[in-house]
Amino acid sequence: MKQAVIDAHNLSKIYDEDSIPVVALDHAQLHLNRGEFTAIKGPSGSGKTTLLNMIGGLDHPSSGYVEINGTNITKLHGNALIDFRLNNIGFVFQSYNLIPVLTAKENIEFIMLLQKIPAKQREMRVLELLKQVGLENKGDKRPGELSGGQQQRIAVARALASKPQFILADEPTANLDSVSATNLLDMMLKLNEEENMTFVFSTHDQRVISRARRVITLEDGKIVEDTAPAKITNGINLLE
Amino acid sequence: MILKIARRNIWRSKKRSLTLLLAISLGLWSGMFLIAFYNGMIEQRVNAAIQDEISHIQIHHPNFLNDHESRFIVPDAEKTIKLIKENSSVKAVAGRLILFGMIASPSGSTGIKINGIQTEAENKLTQLSSKLIDGHYFTPSKRNEIIIGQKLANKLKLNINKKTILTFQDTAGNLASAAFRIAGIFKTQNTPFDETNVFVNIEELDSLAGLKGGIHEIAVLLYSNNSLDSCLQRFKSVLPELEVKSWIEISPEIGITVSAGTQMVYIYMGIILLALTFGIINTMMMSVLERTREIGMLLALGMNKFKIFTMILWETCFLILAGCPVGMILAFITIAITHHTGIHLNNYSEVYANFGYSPVVYPNLNMDQLIKIIFMVIITALVSAIFPAQRALKIKPASAIKN
Ligand SMILES: Nc1ncnc2c1ncn2[C@@H]1O[C@H](COP(=O)(O)OP(=O)(O)O)[C@@H](O)[C@H]1O
Ligand SMILES: [Mg+2]
Numbered sequence: 287m288k289q290a291v292i293d294a295h296n297l298s299k300i301y302d303e304d305s306i307p308v309v310a311l312d313h314a315q316l317h318l319n320r321g322e323f324t325a326i327k328g329p330s331g332s333g334k335t336t337l338l339n340m341i342g343g344l345d346h347p348s349s350g351y352v353e354i355n356g357t358n359i360t361k362l363h364g365n366a367l368i369d370f371r372l373n374n375i376g377f378v379f380q381s382y383n384l385i386p387v388l389t390a391k392e393n394i395e396f397i398m399l400l401q402k403i404p405a406k407q408r409e410m411r412v413l414e415l416l417k418q419v420g421l422e423n424k425g426d427k428r429p430g431e432l433s434g435g436q437q438q439r440i441a442v443a444r445a446l447a448s449k450p451q452f453i454l455a456d457e458p459t460a461n462l463d464s465v466s467a468t469n470l471l472d473m474m475l476k477l478n479e480e481e482n483m484t485f486v487f488s489t490h491d492q493r494v495i496s497r498a499r500r501v502i503t504l505e506d507g508k509i510v511e512d513t514a515p516a517k518i519t520n521g522i523n524l525l526e
Numbered sequence: 527m528i529l530k531i532a533r534r535n536i537w538r539s540k541k542r543s544l545t546l547l548l549a550i551s552l553g554l555w556s557g558m559f560l561i562a563f564y565n566g567m568i569e570q571r572v573n574a575a576i577q578d579e580i581s582h583i584q585i586h587h588p589n590f591l592n593d594h595e596s597r598f599i600v601p602d603a604e605k606t607i608k609l610i611k612e613n614s615s616v617k618a619v620a621g622r623l624i625l626f627g628m629i630a631s632p633s634g635s636t637g638i639k640i641n642g643i644q645t646e647a648e649n650k651l652t653q654l655s656s657k658l659i660d661g662h663y664f665t666p667s668k669r670n671e672i673i674i675g676q677k678l679a680n681k682l683k684l685n686i687n688k689k690t691i692l693t694f695q696d697t698a699g700n701l702a703s704a705a706f707r708i709a710g711i712f713k714t715q716n717t718p719f720d721e722t723n724v725f726v727n728i729e730e731l732d733s734l735a736g737l738k739g740g741i742h743e744i745a746v747l748l749y750s751n752n753s754l755d756s757c758l759q760r761f762k763s764v765l766p767e768l769e770v771k772s773w774i775e776i777s778p779e780i781g782i783t784v785s786a787g788t789q790m791v792y793i794y795m796g797i798i799l800l801a802l803t804f805g806i807i808n809t810m811m812m813s814v815l816e817r818t819r820e821i822g823m824l825l826a827l828g829m830n831k832f833k834i835f836t837m838i839l840w841e842t843c844f845l846i847l848a849g850c851p852v853g854m855i856l857a858f859i860t861i862a863i864t865h866h867t868g869i870h871l872n873n874y875s876e877v878y879a880n881f882g883y884s885p886v887v888y889p890n891l892n893m894d895q896l897i898k899i900i901f902m903v904i905i906t907a908l909v910s911a912i913f914p915a916q917r918a919l920k921i922k923p924a925s926a927i928k929n
Contacts, residue, residue: 335928344826344924365832371826372829372830373828377823379927383823385531386538387534387535387538388530388534395527397827397828400827400833
């Protein structure tokens with residue numbers, strides 16, 4: 287069996303445990319392998335963000351644990367967890383992804399600087415990444431001068447910059463028009479195919495879901511459906 | 527890069543940063559100017575006390591300052607004065623005969639200090655003649671002349687050429703009275719001094735008191751206060767049987783004025799800086815809270831807490847460090863100008879004079895104070911930077927990023 291990049295065991299998250307408890311995640315079980323391109327779908331409030339936060343090490347589960355490449359990150363806290371995220375997980379958020387006072391280039395470089403990568407290497411990689419996301423000529427623009435779609439592309443480039451195990455994207459297209467949304471997804475898909483980069487993203491946009499290789503459906507914090515990647519390679523389109 | 531982010535973050539909320547910059551520079555400006563002004567006032571007071579009243583050094587019989595009895599005279603006073611004159615640091619020296627007694631006019635009487643002075647030497651020492659606002663200085667040919675202060679003249683309703691009676695104890699212990707004619711009326715910056723001191727010719731007072739050439743006090747004016755300590759030591763060693771005192775010892779209240787004044791200025795500065803600290807903390811807290819989401823994002827990406835802390839710390843420090851030079855330069859300019867022109871407190875000159883202060887103040891700031899101010903500002907910067915930075919560390923990435 288292939289080693290899982292992400293391995294979530296019996297993940298539960300209950301918010302407001304001492305007043306009115308909300309079960310945001312209910313014994314979720316999840317294995318994601320390297321190179322997968324997975325969408326997590328479900329209605330608003332179904333627990334998508336909660337699940338992504340758990341596997342991204344942004345929050346701790348109430349029970350269960352998450353292993354990333356064999357490391358139990360649920361046991362990590364404080365700066366150890368922050369450093370783990372820095373070196374293993376790439377993030378793309380719905381909005382306000384970029385540091386507004388830095389240019390696109392500097393935003394991408396920033397993450398490598400935190401990783402203490404030498405300047406020469408950083409510079410080369412920034413140019414390469416800008417090319418990959420198709421924004422070679424926007425490197426010196428600040429986020430405020432870029433369109434929503436361009437900002438998200440830069441965010442993807444930054445997520446790639448740290449050479450993470452996988453990239454997590456929580457509703458990356460929620461604030462984009464449909465053209466920008468499909469363009470962003472196509473770009474991510476291309477990176478997935480060419481670089482074998484693992485992507486996990488949440489969405490409730492059908493067009494986005496249709497591009498996923500694997501779709502996990504959440505309802506009331508439970509995983510109710512998981513279309514296996516094997517079936518897609520069989521050429522059967524399970525998506526409506 | 528963290529420095530770059532911090533620096534650029536300052537300009538995100540231009541209005542707020544400018545307001546804070548303004549507050550810091552104004553605070554520092556006013557604080558430093560206030561200190562300089564206070565310095566000027568104290569220096570003026572001290573200089574006036576030295577120049578007009580006390581001189582730098584006074585020499586007495588060891589018992590005189592305690593008892594003020596007329597028998598405690600300086601032995602061999604003339605020889606001593608000659609000896610002191612030989613010192614190159616000495617600008618002027620004069621002997622005085624001092625008696626405590628009463629002055630009376632038809633409208634009343636009051637206790638006073640009668641200074642029998644060597645008229646020429648005294649004028650070189652305290653420039654008494656330049657302080658006359660009416661009448662003239664002692665005329666060698668005339669007898670029984672007296673110079674009194676304006677305040678006393680008003681109190682006793684005395685005028686030029688009016689007669690007045692001085693009463694005091696002679697060496698034999700008998701009460702002696704003598705009539706004097708008012709030759710001049712003086713006015714110094716120190717009203718209490720004007721009210722309690724009168725001046726007469728030493729020879730006349732001497733013969734009235736029967737002291738036969740006695741001198742109670744030798745006052746020494748130096749060219750500069752810098753040579754005070756060396757002169758003190760020198761005189762103490764050559765005049766072991768006499769009491770040699772500096773102006774600080776003679777007039778401890780002036781010493782207290784100086785030290786209380788120096789403490790006072792730091793309290794002023796402290797209050798200004800404390801107010802600034804609250805302003806800075808408040809502003810930076812707001813700036814941190816407004817950026818909760820962004821800071822959460824940075825934490826999520828992998829910027830560790832130490833770096834976040836440093837970033838906010840730098841932001842605060844940049845703001846303060848940018849405000850300081852502006853405030854300091856403004857302060858230096860204003861102090862330099864007013865130091866040159868002086869500040870005239872015309873409307874309040876009477877009030878100040880009552881406390882012995884001059885109505886014209888020349889602000890100045892010394893190096894020692896400047897270093898202390900800079901030190902205080904740095905402490906302020908650190909203290910006010912720590913709290914907002916601390917606040918940033920409390921941010922949890924998951925809840926900060928929540929849509
Ligand atoms: N910090 C929180 N405190 C309390 N309840 C929360 C918190 N975050 C999410 N929830 C609740 O948990 C459930 C799942 O939320 P979420 O994971 O954000 O869903 P989704 O991302 O699918 O919209 C919702 O009912 C939401 O109200
Ligand atoms: Mg969500």
